[in-house]
Amino acid sequence: xxxxxxxxxxxxxxxxxxxxxxxxxxxxxxxxxxxxxxxxxxxxxxxxxxxxxxxxxxxxxxxxxxxxxxxxxxxxxxxxxxxxxxxxxxxxxxxxxxxxxxxxxxxxxxxxxxxxxxxxxxxxxxxxxxxxxxxxxxxxxxxxxxxxxxxxxxxxxxxxxx
Amino acid sequence: xxxxxxxxxxxxxxxxxxxxxxxxxxxxxxxxxxxxxxxxxxxxxxxxxxxxxxxxxxxxxxxxxxxxxxxxxxxxxxxxxxxxxxxxxxxxxxxxxxxxxxxxxxxxxxxxxxxxxxxxxxxxxxxxxxxxxxxxxxxxxxxxxxxxxxxxxxxxxxxxxxxxxxxxxxxxxxxxxxxxxxxxxxxxxxxxxxxxxxxxxxxxxxxxxxxxxxxxxxxxxxxxxxxxxxxxxxxxxxxxxxxxxxxxxxxxxxxxxxxxxxxxxxxxxxxxxxxxxxxxxxxxxxxxxxxxxxxxxxxxxxxxxxxxxxxxxxxxxxxxxxxxxxxxxxxxxxxxxxxxxxxxxxxxxxxxxxxxxxxxxxxxxxxxxxxxxxxxxxxxxxxxxxxxxxxxxxxxxxxxxxxxxx
Numbered sequence: 042x043x044x045x046x047x048x049x050x051x052x053x054x055x056x057x058x059x060x061x062x063x064x065x066x067x068x069x070x071x072x073x074x075x076x077x078x079x080x081x082x083x084x085x086x087x088x089x090x091x092x093x094x095x096x097x098x099x100x101x102x103x104x105x106x107x108x109x110x111x112x113x114x115x116x117x118x119x120x121x122x123x124x125x126x127x128x129x130x131x132x133x134x135x136x137x138x139x140x141x142x143x144x145x146x147x148x149x150x151x152x153x154x155x156x157x158x159x160x161x162x163x164x165x166x167x168x169x170x171x172x173x174x175x176x177x178x179x180x181x182x183x184x185x186x187x188x189x190x191x192x193x194x195x196x197x198x199x200x201x202x203x
Numbered sequence: 204x205x206x207x208x209x210x211x212x213x214x215x216x217x218x219x220x221x222x223x224x225x226x227x228x229x230x231x232x233x234x235x236x237x238x239x240x241x242x243x244x245x246x247x248x249x250x251x252x253x254x255x256x257x258x259x260x261x262x263x264x265x266x267x268x269x270x271x272x273x274x275x276x277x278x279x280x281x282x283x284x285x286x287x288x289x290x291x292x293x294x295x296x297x298x299x300x301x302x303x304x305x306x307x308x309x310x311x312x313x314x315x316x317x318x319x320x321x322x323x324x325x326x327x328x329x330x331x332x333x334x335x336x337x338x339x340x341x342x343x344x345x346x347x348x349x350x351x352x353x354x355x356x357x358x359x360x361x362x363x364x365x366x367x368x369x370x371x372x373x374x375x376x377x378x379x380x381x382x383x384x385x386x387x388x389x390x391x392x393x394x395x396x397x398x399x400x401x402x403x404x405x406x407x408x409x410x411x412x413x414x415x416x417x418x419x420x421x422x423x424x425x426x427x428x429x430x431x432x433x434x435x436x437x438x439x440x441x442x443x444x445x446x447x448x449x450x451x452x453x454x455x456x457x458x459x460x461x462x463x464x465x466x467x468x469x470x471x472x473x474x475x476x477x478x479x480x481x482x483x484x485x486x487x488x489x490x491x492x493x494x495x496x497x498x499x500x501x502x503x504x505x506x507x508x509x510x511x512x513x514x515x516x517x518x519x520x521x522x523x524x525x526x527x528x529x530x531x532x533x534x535x536x537x538x539x540x541x542x543x544x545x546x547x548x549x550x551x552x553x554x555x556x557x558x559x560x561x562x563x564x565x566x567x568x569x570x571x572x573x574x575x576x577x578x579x580x581x582x583x584x585x586x587x588x589x590x591x592x593x594x595x596x597x598x599x600x601x602x603x604x605x606x607x608x609x
Binding site: 115 | 205
């Protein structure tokens with residue numbers, strides 16, 4: 042199978058690589074099938090590319106690699122809908138948002154993690170009210186200095202007439 | 204309800220969800236011939252990575268230079284403190300050699316020994332004024348004021364019973380106060396003052412009038428009769444001793460006039476991470492005046508007092524300086540241990556930062572694909588390693604200081 046993505050061009054894939062999010066993602070109800078591949082070798086960032094809407098691709102992360110002491114509770118109904126019986130079969134990722142021009146404000150939605158049963162590749166976005174939907178990935182101390190650099194770059198571009 | 208934590212996960216990353224048929228190179232290769240966009244908004248990760256690497260590289264470069272300089276300063280300070288420590292061992296030898304009756308009655312021996320004591324004093328003063336790249340090693344707050352005759356002060360008053368085999372003790376500060384007035388005159392530096400209160404003569408007969416016998420650097424001044432208290436005794440050149448009540452017969456009081464510490468209370472802290480600082484070098488206040496991590500010993504005053512005792516040619520007085528000299532030696536040893544540990548810690552951090560710097564430089568130069576998590580993880584590891592080393596420093600210091608409590 043193949044799709045023509047706007048970001049990566051033509052992508053070939055096997056059907057058994059598809060992740061099925063039958064209820065879609067919040068705001069994207071039409072995208073139910075996705076491909077997941079790493080942003081780079083050994084990267085902690087991944088692309089979640091929609092098969093149904095090729096123009097849609099999200100950056101996602103495994104939140105456990107960024108935050109200590111996370112605990113997501115999967116309700117029984119959600120677990121049942123995914124035929125999920127063992128925590129060993131679970132993988133979780135969260136969507137990352139990078140505001141245009143403000144990469145230092147990169148954040149992830151811990152309140153809406155996507156839970157996937159790796160055994161049957163069925164997944165769904167669940168609600169975890171105890172976490173923030175806009176959890177910054179970059180510490181505040183680092184954000185400030187990055188913000189300054191961003192502004193410097195903009196000033197430089199403006200001065201250069203570009 | 205199913206609870207999912209890091210510990211419960213069978214695999215550590217979402218990579219289990221995607222078969223390893225392709226890698227990013229394939230994707231990138233495809234993107235070169237497609238509609239892949241290069242605007243930061245379309246590829247925010249690349250823009251962010253560049254920002255992050257540049258930011259981290261400049262920070263790491265700065266911290267690496269700082270810790271390298273700090274480690275160099277520690278190394279020089281450790282050497283200087285070791286040298287000072289050895290001078291007090293030599294001073295201790297002088298006390299042990301001349302603090303007995305063997306050389307009594309041979310003033311030339313004492314005079315020669317006093318010159319040795321002065322040489323030790325000069326060596327310690329020179330070490331205390333050590334500099335690296337024009338910056339004093341033992342200058343809190345990076346003072347540039349040296350220890351010299353322009354800034355003199357008196358040491359705390361010591362007490363000793365003249366003629367006894369007892370050691371020196373700190374005198375009661377409410378009873379005795381030494382002072383130096385720089386507007387009056389300039390004493391020889393260092394100066395060693397001895398004031399002895401006498402109500403009896405050497406045979407034990409009571410004197411008609413109680414007197415204070417004054418001696419500065421081995422030279423006897425005119426006796427001063429006891430007057431109304433508080434009584435201020437003028438010792439010349441701006442030096443004086445105020446006595447608030449009568450001492451005991453033959454009680455001898457000592458103080459020295461030596462260069463004083465003029466700098467700030469602490470050396471600059473060394474920034475080793477974005478939010479972490481390590482203590483800088485020990486200060487002149489600690490080394491010379493015994494503040495902070497010191498033992499409360501005026502290091503220059505101790506050698507000046509020993510020189511004075513040798514100039515006076517009194518072996519019992521020389522012997523009385525044994526304990527202060529040993530305390531001064533221990534003070535240098537303590538501070539050398541502290542500096543040594545700080546040096547090891549700083550060099551370790553510097554090595555880590557240097558490694559980080561090389562990796563970041565290489566990453567930027569070769570445009571290696573690296574993401575923020577990798578960089579952040581390295582910084583996190585560095586921070587954790589430094590925290591562990593800080594704990595180690597405390598443990599080593601506790602041990603090293605315990606060595607002297609015996």
